[in-house]
Amino acid sequence: MTIELQRPVGDPIVLDDPGRHSFRVDRRAYTDEDVAARELTRIFDRCWLYVGHESEVPGPGSYVARDVGGRPVVMARGSDGVIRVFANSCTHRGALICSQPAGQVRSFRCPYHDWTFSNQGDLVGVPIPDGYGPGFRKADFGLARHRSDTYRGFVFVTFDPQQPLTLTEYLAGATEYLDLVDDQSEAGMEVIRGAQLHGAQANWKLMMENSVDIYHFRALHKRYVTYMESLGSVPPRRRGGFGRALGLGHGANELPPAAARPLAYWTPMFGAEVRPRIEATAARFVDRFGPERAQRITGTNRALLVFPNLMIIDAIAITIRKIDPVGAGRMAITSVALAPRDEDPDIRELRKSHYLTFLGPAGFATPDDIEIIESCQRGYLNRTVRYSDLSRGMNKEVPETTDELPAREFWRQWDRLMHGDDGHHVEAAHPGGAHGTGPR
Amino acid sequence: MTIELSVDEAAQVRLWHRVSQFLFREARLLDEWRLREWYDEMLTDDVRYAVPATDVRDGTTDALGLVDDDAARLRQRIEQLLNDEVWCENPRSRTNRMIGNVEILADRGTHLDVAANVVVHRFGHGRSDAYVGKYRFELVVAGESFRVRRRVVVLDHETLYEHGKLSIIL
Numbered sequence: 038m039t040i041e042l043q044r045p046v047g048d049p050i051v052l053d054d055p056g057r058h059s060f061r062v063d064r065r066a067y068t069d070e071d072v073a074a075r076e077l078t079r080i081f082d083r084c085w086l087y088v089g090h091e092s093e094v095p096g097p098g099s100y101v102a103r104d105v106g107g108r109p110v111v112m113a114r115g116s117d118g119v120i121r122v123f124a125n126s127c128t129h130r131g132a133l134i135c136s137q138p139a140g141q142v143r144s145f146r147c148p149y150h151d152w153t154f155s156n157q158g159d160l161v162g163v164p165i166p167d168g169y170g171p172g173f174r175k176a177d178f179g180l181a182r183h184r185s186d187t188y189r190g191f192v193f194v195t196f197d198p199q200q201p202l203t204l205t206e207y208l209a210g211a212t213e214y215l216d217l218v219d220d221q222s223e224a225g226m227e228v229i230r231g232a233q234l235h236g237a238q239a240n241w242k243l244m245m246e247n248s249v250d251i252y253h254f255r256a257l258h259k260r261y262v263t264y265m266e267s268l269g270s271v272p273p274r275r276r277g278g279f280g281r282a283l284g285l286g287h288g289a290n291e292l293p294p295a296a297a298r299p300l301a302y303w304t305p306m307f308g309a310e311v312r313p314r315i316e317a318t319a320a321r322f323v324d325r326f327g328p329e330r331a332q333r334i335t336g337t338n339r340a341l342l343v344f345p346n347l348m349i350i351d352a353i354a355i356t357i358r359k360i361d362p363v364g365a366g367r368m369a370i371t372s373v374a375l376a377p378r379d380e381d382p383d384i385r386e387l388r389k390s391h392y393l394t395f396l397g398p399a400g401f402a403t404p405d406d407i408e409i410i411e412s413c414q415r416g417y418l419n420r421t422v423r424y425s426d427l428s429r430g431m432n433k434e435v436p437e438t439t440d441e442l443p444a445r446e447f448w449r450q451w452d453r454l455m456h457g458d459d460g461h462h463v464e465a466a467h468p469g470g471a472h473g474t475g476p477r
Numbered sequence: 478m479t480i481e482l483s484v485d486e487a488a489q490v491r492l493w494h495r496v497s498q499f500l501f502r503e504a505r506l507l508d509e510w511r512l513r514e515w516y517d518e519m520l521t522d523d524v525r526y527a528v529p530a531t532d533v534r535d536g537t538t539d540a541l542g543l544v545d546d547d548a549a550r551l552r553q554r555i556e557q558l559l560n561d562e563v564w565c566e567n568p569r570s571r572t573n574r575m576i577g578n579v580e581i582l583a584d585r586g587t588h589l590d591v592a593a594n595v596v597v598h599r600f601g602h603g604r605s606d607a608y609v610g611k612y613r614f615e616l617v618v619a620g621e622s623f624r625v626r627r628r629v630v631v632l633d634h635e636t637l638y639e640h641g642k643l644s645i646i647l
């Protein structure tokens with residue numbers, strides 16, 4: 038496989054020079070179709086990729102059909118209660134066995150020739166079976182099952198049977214943050230119905246960078262900052278916090294809340310009526326976890342990047358954002374809100390309302406993010422300016438949230454995977470990622 | 478040839494005409510970025526403006542949508558747009574709202590339930606987008622005219638993948 042290991046496009050793309058506090062990315066990374074094609078085989082065909090949340094398939098036979106890493110898949114809970122991820126392609130001649138985005142079935146019936154598969158993936162029905170010889174065995178034609186696993190309710194898949202890491206190993210330091218999300222309800226977390234399905238005419242990595250970039254907040258989101266300040270919130274810089282590299286390409290920002298959190302951090306912007314309920318929840322968290330961890334769960338905002346294409350933003354609401362490349366210059370974005378399953382209805386309404394103020398294609402912030410990364414993509418058309426700079430915070434022991442450490446962690450893993458190193462080893466994490474292992 | 482209308486029919490035609498004129502005027506004010514006028518003159522104090530998620534078609538209210546503005550947040554949206562604080566609407570996009578199939582679904586005395594189809598064309602920043610959807614309005618009768626109390630835009634798109642964002646008021 039020497040051809041596979043060749044560099045696809047000449048010169049190095051990521052220029053990482055910690056000694057000089059310099060970190061540059063060649064803009065071909067965002068524009069070159071060869072790079073984009075190689076990402077599919079080197080990254081999306083190998084990494085563990087987020088599929089969905091187990092609450093999206095709550096009962097036996099419930100399923101969702103979606104694209105993951107450019108491939109149509111079905112995540113289904115079988116009648117036996119087990120969540121499996123299948124190739125959404127009939128083993129006969131290939132049609133999608135599932136054309137609805139979601140539903141609940143005992144079996145999947147392929148519309149082409151009516152082959153029928155149980156919700157556990159077994160081929161159970163073949164019309165006019167006398168057309169097949171004695172060597173034909175239904176057992177050989179079950180739906181192709183992908184290797185999948187769940188961590189704290191988050192379901193991932195890998196298309197690489199040789200992927201040496203278990204999901205938990207792959208998630209590395211990101212598990213700490215997924216725990217902080219899933220610990221928010223004893224009854225379990227659930228995805229709220231209603232996805233924000235949108236996109237951008239820009240390279241997918243620009244959205245990943247943007248999602249862990251707090252440096253742009255005051256500049257680009259001035260209108261949101263103004264609005265939130267009018268409600269009594271504090272802008273990021275004055276709140277402090279820090280950025281972290283979590284190993285294997287994952288990164289996070291963590292900082293005190295801007296305003297309020299519907300889970301258990303009340304401020305006047307939520308109104309006096311819900312105050313006792315929110316404060317009672319806060320007290321329950323202290324009982325359950327002790328004051329320190331309770332404070333971290335309920336009184337801290339965080340943005341988690343799980344390499345390559347998942348963002349979980351846990352602030353005034355919790356967003357799960359899955360970002361899928363479509364060639365070099367486009368992406369599809371799926372955003373949903375996650376919330377405690379047993380949430381008080383009034384507080385659920387507050388959560389949804391504040392989610393919409395900031396997030397989604399019509400929020401007071403996300404449209405500007407979309408526009409600005411599209412603007413970057415257009416700017417790259419002038420190839421005279423060859424590099425983007427992502428060096429902020431390399432001069433610091435503990436980078437702030439307004440620095441670019443999580444993005445660098447992303448790019449270092451990207452570089453390892455794109456350039457032959459299998460990137461599977463935790464030890465391979467760059468020295469710059471060392472903060473990820475320290476205490477907060 | 479003249480067509481004789483019964484008294485009832487004539488009243489219905491007049492009502493339909495007034496409703497249509499109201500919707501057309503609303504579209505024109507929005508197209509001309511006369512958003513404060515629109516807000517002050519055409520909406521009630523307890524207006525609700527909502528755009529449901531494109532993957533929720535059953536009208537359920539517990540789902541998360543794309544927009545769910547009460548009067549205060551809609552006012553905020555308008556001020557941001559008019560103060561050129563919305564980066565992706567600065568310079569302002571050009572819009573063209575085409576309204577058709579105006580239908581009075583129910584006359585409830587104090588208010589009307591009105592349906593219409595709408596296509597909002599948006600041009601700006603080198604792009605052209607079309608938002609296709611259905612208007613569901615609750616119009617409160619105010620003298621000879623109306624005020625909008627509920628304004629729901631149900632998009633027919635499966636996703637906003639092409640558009641990326643929804644930075645204008647539909």
Ligand code: FES
Binds near residue numbers: 132150
């Ligand atoms: S392709 Fe599915 S039954 Fe033939």
Ligand SMILES: [Fe+2]
Binds near residue numbers: 406
């Ligand atoms: Fe942003």
